[in-house]
Amino acid sequence: MDALTDLLRGVRAQSALLCRSYAAPPWSVRFAGTASLTAVMASRGDGWLIADDHEPMRLRAGDIGLVRGPLPFVLADDPATPLQLDTTLPGCAKWAVGTRTYRLGEQGDATILTGSYEVEGSVSDRLLHALPRAFVVPCGPCPTVDLLSDEIAKDQPGQEGVLDRLLDLLLVFALRDWFDRPEANTPGWYRALGDPVVGPALRAIHDEPAVSWTVGDLADRAKVSRAVLAKRFTAQVGVPPLTYLTEWRMSVAADLLAEPDATVHSVARAVGYRDGFAFSTAFKRVRGVRPSDHRVVALRA
The missing domain is CATH 2.60.120.10 (Jelly Rolls)
Structure with missing residues (x-):
C-alpha cells in the first residue's frame, strides 16, 4: 500500500x-x-x-x-x-x-x-x-x-x-x-514515494507499522547504508526515519482508539509496543493527550 x-x-x-x-x-x-x-x-x-x-x-x-x-x-x-x-x-x-x-x-x-x-x-x-x-x-x-x-x-x-x-x-x-x-507545494512524504531510496522505506513503515523497525532494517529495504537512508529520508520527508515511524504509529493508534472494542493495550500492540506504558508515553508526547483521554473524546464524537 x-x-x-x-x-x-x-x-x-x-x-x-x-x-x-x-x-x-x-x-x-x-x-x-x-x-x-x-x-x-x-x-x-x-x-x-x-x-x-x-x-x-x-x-x-x-x-x-x-x-x-x-x-x-x-x-x-x-x-x-x-x-x-x-x-x-x-x-x-x-x-x-x-x-x-x-x-x-x-x-x-x-x-x-x-x-x-x-x-x-x-x-x-x-x-x-x-x-x-x-x-x-x-x-x-x-x-x-x-x-x-x-x-x-x-x-x-x-x-x-x-x-x-x-x-x-x-x-x-x-x-x-x-x-x-x-x-x-506537495508534502515531502508524497514526493519521497517516487524516490528509489526513501520510497521503499516509507512503504515498509505504512504497510507494517507494528514491526520493530530500525534504521538498519529500513536501509536494507532500500538496499543502501544506514547513513545514506537517514540523510536522504530526513532531507526529503523533513524528519528522520524513526521519528516518522513514531508519528505514523500515533496517527494509526489515534484511529484505532476510536473503535468501540479497542483497548489501550490492544492498540499498543497493534502499532508495535509491547508495553502499554511506553505506548502511552509516546502517544502523549506526539499527540499531547493520554491514549485513554483521546479514546473518551473519540467515542463521544
Whole structure:
C-alpha cells in the first residue's frame, strides 16, 4: 500500500450530498461549505469557484475543484454576477426539478456538480492538512464527471453506492493530478514515494507499522547504508526515519482508539509496543493527550 492510498482510507463519500445544477447566464449559487471536503465539477460549460478569502478560480468543463471545509463558497458564471441562490437559506426547493437536480434560468448552458466527503480519523487529517483550503485541478474532459452527472438523475437499486464510489474515484484522480503540479507545494512524504531510496522505506513503515523497525532494517529495504537512508529520508520527508515511524504509529493508534472494542493495550500492540506504558508515553508526547483521554473524546464524537 502506498502512502496516498493509506491516507485516503478515511476520506470516503458516504451517502454523499450530491447536487446537479443546470444554469443559464447569469447564474450564481452560494454553498455553506460545511463538509470536511467538497468537490465541485463542471460537466458542461464553464464557471468560477469563489471561496471566501480566495481569488476567483476558473472551473472549465471536466475540471475538479476541491474545498476543504468549513469554508463557504460560490459557483457562478462570472465572479461579478450577483448572488441568485443561497443554499444556506430556506427556499431552495423552488429551484428543484428532480432528485438532486436544480435549474437556474430557462435553459441550462452549464451543468455543475457538487459532492461532499466525510473525513474520519487522524490518518486522513494528514492528507487534508497538505491541501490548500480551495483549489482547482485542471483535468480537461473527464468521462467520470460525465458518468456521475448521468447517474445522479437515476433511481435504481444500489444508486447511493454507485454515486459514492464515482465520487471517491474522482477524488483520487484530482489529488494525484494536483500533487504532480508545481504549484501544489506537495508534502515531502508524497514526493519521497517516487524516490528509489526513501520510497521503499516509507512503504515498509505504512504497510507494517507494528514491526520493530530500525534504521538498519529500513536501509536494507532500500538496499543502501544506514547513513545514506537517514540523510536522504530526513532531507526529503523533513524528519528522520524513526521519528516518522513514531508519528505514523500515533496517527494509526489515534484511529484505532476510536473503535468501540479497542483497548489501550490492544492498540499498543497493534502499532508495535509491547508495553502499554511506553505506548502511552509516546502517544502523549506526539499527540499531547493520554491514549485513554483521546479514546473518551473519540467515542463521544
